[in-house]
Amino acid sequence: MDALPLSLTVLDYAAVAVFGATGALAAARRGYDIVTFGFFAAVTGVGGGTLRDLLIGAPVFWVDRPQYILVCLAGALAIWIFGWGRGRERLLLWLDAVGMAAYTVVGALKAVSLGVNPLAAIVMGVLTSTFGGIIRDVLAHEPSVLLRRELTVSPALAGAALFVGLDAIGAPVLVAGPAGFLAALVMRGGAIQFGWQAPAFRRTPPA
Amino acid sequence: MDALPLSLTVLDYAAVAVFGATGALAAARRGYDIVTFGFFAAVTGVGGGTLRDLLIGAPVFWVDRPQYILVCLAGALAIWIFGWGRGRERLLLWLDAVGMAAYTVVGALKAVSLGVNPLAAIVMGVLTSTFGGIIRDVLAHEPSVLLRRELTVSPALAGAALFVGLDAIGAPVLVAGPAGFLAALVMRGGAIQFGWQAPAFRRTPPA
Amino acid sequence: MDALPLSLTVLDYAAVAVFGATGALAAARRGYDIVTFGFFAAVTGVGGGTLRDLLIGAPVFWVDRPQYILVCLAGALAIWIFGWGRGRERLLLWLDAVGMAAYTVVGALKAVSLGVNPLAAIVMGVLTSTFGGIIRDVLAHEPSVLLRRELTVSPALAGAALFVGLDAIGAPVLVAGPAGFLAALVMRGGAIQFGWQAPAFRRTPPA
Numbered sequence: 351m352d353a354l355p356l357s358l359t360v361l362d363y364a365a366v367a368v369f370g371a372t373g374a375l376a377a378a379r380r381g382y383d384i385v386t387f388g389f390f391a392a393v394t395g396v397g398g399g400t401l402r403d404l405l406i407g408a409p410v411f412w413v414d415r416p417q418y419i420l421v422c423l424a425g426a427l428a429i430w431i432f433g434w435g436r437g438r439e440r441l442l443l444w445l446d447a448v449g450m451a452a453y454t455v456v457g458a459l460k461a462v463s464l465g466v467n468p469l470a471a472i473v474m475g476v477l478t479s480t481f482g483g484i485i486r487d488v489l490a491h492e493p494s495v496l497l498r499r500e501l502t503v504s505p506a507l508a509g510a511a512l513f514v515g516l517d518a519i520g521a522p523v524l525v526a527g528p529a530g531f532l533a534a535l536v537m538r539g540g541a542i543q544f545g546w547q548a549p550a551f552r553r554t555p556p557a
Numbered sequence: 558m559d560a561l562p563l564s565l566t567v568l569d570y571a572a573v574a575v576f577g578a579t580g581a582l583a584a585a586r587r588g589y590d591i592v593t594f595g596f597f598a599a600v601t602g603v604g605g606g607t608l609r610d611l612l613i614g615a616p617v618f619w620v621d622r623p624q625y626i627l628v629c630l631a632g633a634l635a636i637w638i639f640g641w642g643r644g645r646e647r648l649l650l651w652l653d654a655v656g657m658a659a660y661t662v663v664g665a666l667k668a669v670s671l672g673v674n675p676l677a678a679i680v681m682g683v684l685t686s687t688f689g690g691i692i693r694d695v696l697a698h699e700p701s702v703l704l705r706r707e708l709t710v711s712p713a714l715a716g717a718a719l720f721v722g723l724d725a726i727g728a729p730v731l732v733a734g735p736a737g738f739l740a741a742l743v744m745r746g747g748a749i750q751f752g753w754q755a756p757a758f759r760r761t762p763p764a
Numbered sequence: 765m766d767a768l769p770l771s772l773t774v775l776d777y778a779a780v781a782v783f784g785a786t787g788a789l790a791a792a793r794r795g796y797d798i799v800t801f802g803f804f805a806a807v808t809g810v811g812g813g814t815l816r817d818l819l820i821g822a823p824v825f826w827v828d829r830p831q832y833i834l835v836c837l838a839g840a841l842a843i844w845i846f847g848w849g850r851g852r853e854r855l856l857l858w859l860d861a862v863g864m865a866a867y868t869v870v871g872a873l874k875a876v877s878l879g880v881n882p883l884a885a886i887v888m889g890v891l892t893s894t895f896g897g898i899i900r901d902v903l904a905h906e907p908s909v910l911l912r913r914e915l916t917v918s919p920a921l922a923g924a925a926l927f928v929g930l931d932a933i934g935a936p937v938l939v940a941g942p943a944g945f946l947a948a949l950v951m952r953g954g955a956i957q958f959g960w961q962a963p964a965f966r967r968t969p970p971a
Contacts, residue, residue, distance in 0.1 A: 385917045386962075389890075413884045466620060469623035469626060473626065488695055504590070614823055677828070677830055695902055699905075710803055
């Protein structure tokens with residue numbers, strides 16, 4: 351992670367803060383107290399990257415860098431202080447999309463840079479950007495983001511696959527990174543703005 | 558794992574494919590899209606073994622062997638293509654029983670071969686064969702397989718205990734493995750076919 | 765952990781047994797069978813410490829010390845044998861508070877003694893004492909303890925912060941440990957006895 355370009359490092363912290371805010375939002379919707387706020391912010395902000403690090407056998411990134419936890423708490427504090435309204439929910443949805451796209455690339459990049467094979471690196475990109483939100487929903491006892499009809503996992507999958515594919519054929523990180531980031535962001539943005547969905551299962555296959 | 562008899566290796570992949578299919582089925586029942594299908598297939602297929610590997614400190618088995626993820630996705634694809642019907646659900650229940658019995662032995666065997674003590678090895682056998690389904694149910698926001706009245710964890714426990722016990726007294730893997738496998742399969746089969754249950758908790762103990 | 769004072773070791777096992785009993789209780793409330801009883805007892809008893817060990821990269825404590833699993837099962841067996849009643853539920857709530865306070869200190873102490881930085885050590889204390897119960901609730905498909913209005917995470921946070929803070933300024937474990945333990949216990953006890961709550965989120969901040 352130390353060799354990440356500065357832009358990715360900035361995106362990394364921004365993504366943690368935004369995910370932290372969405373975790374706090376999940377707590378806010380139900381009127382939980384300030385400690386539960388912080389708990390949800392931290393779990394959502396660092397959950398995906400934690401799972402990635404456990405799976406690839408790397409030291410868990412935030413244990414030695416407590417600033418990540420503080421960034422999550424800052425995101426939660428912002429929600430606590432500035433309250434919450436309908437317009438802000440839409441803003442956060444878009445910030446969340448940016449965070450997801452950034453996390454997808456950062457997650458896959460860390461896996462690739464530790465020598466993980468391409469398929470597993472794609473999985474790590476997807477898990478890094480989606481699992482924090484999944485854990486948040488499970489802990490809040492709500493249907494997970496996985497179960498929504500609009501595209502949520504697919505954009506991460508597309509972004510991670512594009513990044514890892516470009517990296518595998520020798521593209522520099524400064525090309526592959528933004529490409530994966532934009533692919534994930536555009537797909538997720540389309541889902542937010544136009545309700546894009548992937549084909550759903552049908553009991554009987556098309557003729 | 559490299560020293561596994563071929564028959565166990567075949568069972569291992571077959572179990573992953575079957576668990577992958579049951580994960581896809583959970584997604585199918587609710588009409589999720591194809592990416593969520595694949596996600597559930599992968600989580601269900603490799604979830605139990607992932608937890609085992611994390612607990613015993615071994616490298617997570619599928620990270621370096623992406624074919625496991627592909628096998629999960631193949632199981633999901635089969636469900637997607639061939640659709641789903643009542644008769645097939647019962648078939649899958651039986652395939653799932655076979656997969657569970659295989660995973661129980663494979664999971665306990667890996668723990669034993671890494672020097673884990675017998676009691677923890679039994680726990681690993683149980684976790685390997687049950688936790689994928691538990692994670693699947695938690696992510697699908699459904700009551701977990703744990704909470705069903707028919708035997709689900711007990712067969713894994715019996716099979717793992719028999720395998721580890723025989724192994725501990727010096728029985729060769731080719732005897733202990735099939736014995737554990739059959740014990741788990743027969744108990745689970747009885748639960749499927751005859752609704753076998755274990756004694757439930759009563760508020761007042763029997764006189 | 766080997767350098768723990770004897771009193772903490774005793775508290776450690778007692779906490780595991782009590783958490784095991786609360787896990788069994790969750791199963792008892794729904795009439796689950798005896799194996800599910802044991803499963804919930806084990807998950808609740810060792811779940812928090814397991815997560816802590818995975819996060820800090822330590823060997824998972826119960827894998828090499830199967831007595832912890834046996835202690836969980838003993839807690840479950842006690843619930844099974846002695847049945848369950850209203851008065852006992854309140855007793856268990858208090859025992860659970862003692863277990864939580866003990867786990868908070870033991871969890872933070874293990875992190876500190878492995879060189880984890882203070883902020884992460886506080887997080888480890890909180891996770892050790894709360895995550896077993898969270899996993900129990902998630903597996904039982906019930907709203908997690910996190911979501912209750914009375915103080916549950918806050919006492920662990922306060923106890924862990926006090927312990928780690930005292931430790932950081934050089935206080936001996938025999939001072940910092942009991943101080944953290946008592947802080948957590950008093951706050952949690954107040955929540956049990958008087959319904960203490962932390963401030964909840966309001967949509968509009970106070971003027």
